[in-house]
Amino acid sequence: MDDAPLPIRATVASLARRAGVAASTVSRALRDDPRISPQVRARIATLAAEAGYTPNVLARTLVGGRSGLIGLVLGSIENPFYAELMQQTVSQAAAHGLRLLLLHAGPGPIEDATAEALLQYRVDGCLITSAGLSSRAAAICADNGVPVVMVNRVARLHGSAVSCNNLAAGEALAELLLAAGHRRPAIVSGNAGTSTSTERAEGFARRFLAAGLPAPARFEGGTGHAAGYAAGQAIAALPAPQQPDAVFGVSDILAMGAMDALREAGLRVPGDVSVVGMDGIAAGAHAPYRLTTVAQPLEAMVARGLDLLLARIGGARLPDEVVLLRGALIRRASARLP
Amino acid sequence: MDDAPLPIRATVASLARRAGVAASTVSRALRDDPRISPQVRARIATLAAEAGYTPNVLARTLVGGRSGLIGLVLGSIENPFYAELMQQTVSQAAAHGLRLLLLHAGPGPIEDATAEALLQYRVDGCLITSAGLSSRAAAICADNGVPVVMVNRVARLHGSAVSCNNLAAGEALAELLLAAGHRRPAIVSGNAGTSTSTERAEGFARRFLAAGLPAPARFEGGTGHAAGYAAGQAIAALPAPQQPDAVFGVSDILAMGAMDALREAGLRVPGDVSVVGMDGIAAGAHAPYRLTTVAQPLEAMVARGLDLLLARIGGARLPDEVVLLRGALIRRASARLP
DNA sequence: TGGCTTTGTGCTATCGATTGCACAACAGCG
DNA sequence: CGCTGTTGTGCAATCGATAGCACAAAGCCA
Structure with a gap:
């Protein structure tokens, strides 16, 4: 059995021994210190290469540098x-x-x-x-x-x-929906207290209020598709007069979840209700969704x-x-x- | 202006000074070395806690231990x-x-x-x-x-x-499709040369061959949804007699892409063509897909x-x-x- | 009470790389 | 020819934590 030629890694010390110089010289040579003569530098570089030398970042960090x-x-x-x-x-x-x-x-x-x-x-x-x-x-x-x-x-x-700019994004989406004639907006929110969710919803709501419309209805969302789906079910279950004509999922994945639930409940998107999101995730562009959204850069x-x-x-x-x-x-x- | 009380982190040395003991004692006390007396150990633990001491893993690693x-x-x-x-x-x-x-x-x-x-x-x-x-x-x-x-x-x-067990997974899916009467299978493959793709396709094909059916048609896929979508378009473009009645995307995301393309081309899934995938990703369970798949544990x-x-x-x-x-x-x- | 074992700590080297300072060799200058 | 100045290297300390070994203070037995 090949008894594991224990892979001893090259160090500045081992290189120094082989080059017949001091460890500090090796260190300087490898860091291209101008004080080291070109010949020595070249020789050490060669040695390091053939020994497969890799600096130990941990040691370097210890002495006071960056860890990277x-x-x-x-x-x-x-x-x-x-x-x-x-x-x-x-x-x-x-x-x-x-x-x-x-x-x-x-x-x-x-x-x-x-x-x-x-x-x-x-x-x-x-x-x-x-x-x-x-x-x-x-x-x-x-x-x-x-x-x-x-x-x-x-x-x-x-x-x-x-x-x-979450606020501006919410406003832009609201603007778009308003221009298309939507008048009963709803919001599927993210986790309570997250700045992104709050700001997006705020921007969205503000624009509708400014247009003299009632504040968007709010539905508790959460993090993922499931949360959006649940919110979508809640929305679909509303009596007809309270049905929103536009739903803003504060993140794409929420919007997609809501969209799935709405459609499953028999509502047509965008026929009966428009859905918009925000983030610009790849899946939002796919055929079943084709989600109108604000893509983050x-x-x-x-x-x-x-x-x-x-x-x-x-x-x-x-x-x-x-x-x-x-x-x-x-x-x-x-x-x-x- | 608060001139940044430069955050000097506690070290075993600084703790040792404050405790009036040697650094090695601190080190041993913190590592619960049985040789250190309970009193000293407790005192050092307290000191460490109030100094917000955090061991420097890099130094520990250097001396020969694991980096974690x-x-x-x-x-x-x-x-x-x-x-x-x-x-x-x-x-x-x-x-x-x-x-x-x-x-x-x-x-x-x-x-x-x-x-x-x-x-x-x-x-x-x-x-x-x-x-x-x-x-x-x-x-x-x-x-x-x-x-x-x-x-x-x-x-x-x-x-x-x-x-x-990719081979077995491919076989299981083939089995299921065979039992349901599918006779013209197709495979959307992953990146050439990847073991997962090859094995899954192999298992799938093998089972159809064993049933005396022709080998599944193969379509070049790739990594993501787009690749599956392209393959789906290629499949949908086939003349009717060559249309497969079942498509196996070697990964869920490929299958979903293919599914989107097939439906967009007017084919009903699973009415006209069944689609199955493998991986068990969350999105595959969602309403537009409801993808039959083999979930990886x-x-x-x-x-x-x-x-x-x-x-x-x-x-x-x-x-x-x-x-x-x-x-x-x-x-x-x-x-x-x- | 002396010698021997246990207990608890300290001293010091070590890991690998970096860096300030010392120092040797050699060149140029007056 | 001696003196200063440059150039190239080596020495030794340092970073923070760990571990082997030495060693002092107790405790135990005969």
Whole structure:
């Protein structure tokens, strides 16, 4: 049996021995320190390559540098938006040479032990995208000088944030529905207390009120398709005179759930009732839905989020900053359009 | 302005100073070493708590221990199955006190620089779930003695694996369709060369051949909904005599895409053509699809994957191991059933 | 009461990479 | 020819936690 030639990894020390120089020289050579002579530098580079040398980031971090790690706290991927956000984040972070420590992805608050991992692994910064109560993670970061940026969520106490202009998005959707003659709007809300849900609903409602119409009826939604479906059933069960002629699901997945329930109850969408959502997830574009929505500028959001984070990791003591990006209204067949 | 009381984190050394003992004593007290007297242990525990002490995992890892990090390589979340897999993995890993280094999530092969991060951060092990070509990551791990477990993918060269019994799943679906009288099956395949796609298609085809029927027609699929949709369009465009009466999308998302295209082309599902998939993703259960499928036992797969990984991290030199789990056939309305 | 075992702590090296400072070799200058 | 200045390297300390070994203070027995 091949008795496992225990894979001893090359270190600066082992390279130094083989090159006949000091460890510090190896370190400097590999970091392209101008003080090292070109010959030595080249020789060490060759040696490192053939030994398959990989620097130990942990040791480097220990001495005081960056870890190159970004903590990522995700919301429940019951909402596919978060999955898209994650993929975008991984890819952009990699482009900056950063890796992600994925700490939480799911419903419910983040556990204390998990949030503490942010400190234990010395993350350089933290991206929090959970719409729910992940304030614990934010608090821990704030207490320990770890920069935090919230994405798709406003910063409640501390930290910077990037999000879509939810208010404007709600207004734009309302505007569109108004122009098409809708007069009895309803809202399927997200989890209570989440900024995204509140703001979107607020913008939507405001526009109808401004038009002299009654406030939209509100239905408790939640996180995923099932919640939207339940709300849709509740709406379909209303007596005819109270039936809304437009339903706004504050996230696409809610809208899709509601749409499924409405249709199953025999209502035609958009014939009897228009449905609109917000986020711009891929599934919303598919044939059964063709959801009119406001798409969040995912790529730009992540880009700006990383910008904010990197600037603060740079050491500069910057004030908290909030970036609002405008979403793009996408008209599709789920709503009667003007 | 509050001039940032630079958050100096407590260390064993700082605690030792305050407690008037040696750093090693602090370390031992916090790790509940029986050699430390109860009084000292309690005093240090109190001190640590009020100082908000958090051990530096990097330093601990450096001295030779585990990093507590698991590398996670994900496939494209164009297929929601991977998002579900990720959430499950995060949650189960956390239960083991492990954190995930999220290295890649997307289509395309993993970059070399990214794969090397596995070594740089000294991950204890690596979970590879990408169906595509992430062999680079596997190779790097193997070369450096990092245990690897593939999930939802067979191990090509080295490493252990957990996956659903794809062959049996394909057979079960074929069986069901045969029993319901289907005689002209078609397959929408995944990316060429992926074990999951090949095996599922193989099992499916085999069963029809065994029944004395011609081999199912094959349509090039791919990763996501769009690929399935395109395949569906191709199928719908066939002259009537060649129209299949059953379509197997090797993943749910492909099947859903195909279904959307077929219906859009005027075909009734399951009236004119039955559609079945495999994976058991949440969206497949929703009203527009009600997809008959074989659900992968996600929770068990991740659990067994972590088991395999942890056993190998334990240091034991175990042979590569492959675990096959049986999926669960779920009958829904997308197919004419027996 | 002396010697021996248990208990509880401290000292110190270690992991791997980085960095300030010292220092040798050599060139240029007056 | 001696002196200062540059260039290239080595030494040693450091980051934070851990672990082997030494060692002091008790407790036990004969």
